[in-house]
Amino acid sequence: MAADRPRPAAFRLRQALDAVVYSLAFVAVLVALAAVVSFPLGAGWVGVKFALFFVGFFLFGLSALQLRPTPPWKDEDPVIVDRDESSFQAFVQRLPPLGRYGLAPDERLSPPAKLFVASVLVLVTSFVMEAGFGVAA
Secondary structure, eight states, X not given: OOTTSOOXXXXXXXXXXXXXXXXXXXXXXXXXXXXXXXXXXXOHHHHHHHHHHXXXXXXXXXXXXXXXXXXXXXXXXOOOOOOOOOHHHHHHHTSHHHHHHOOOTTTSOOHHHHHHHHHHHHHHHHHHHHHTTOOOO
8 A cells, every 4th residue: 555545444443453462462571571570579569560660651751752753854765664573573463363353564553653552551551550459559
């Protein structure tokens, strides 16, 4: 599809599904890693919540910086870059809904955009742990 034509709604829905599944898998892996570190150190779920909070804000800022457009004075020849698939993205593509409705790497949202969505979900998870489940220091 040409870049100047609008995408159909079904295509945008598949992109959103890809971003949501990526974000859920990212949060699950991050919670597991934080738990592996937090529980042996005696911090328990509070340590997991703090790890999610700090990592979430770090990733939020990092992805926001990566999403900035290129300034006009630095924009030379637009180079079309083929997106390589990371090992984590390949893992996510094997998860159930994406095996059937997945997209080619060039059709997905950009990695910074998916990281931005994942960082927001990480922060929401940290908030729900505190406000919804009472995990507080």
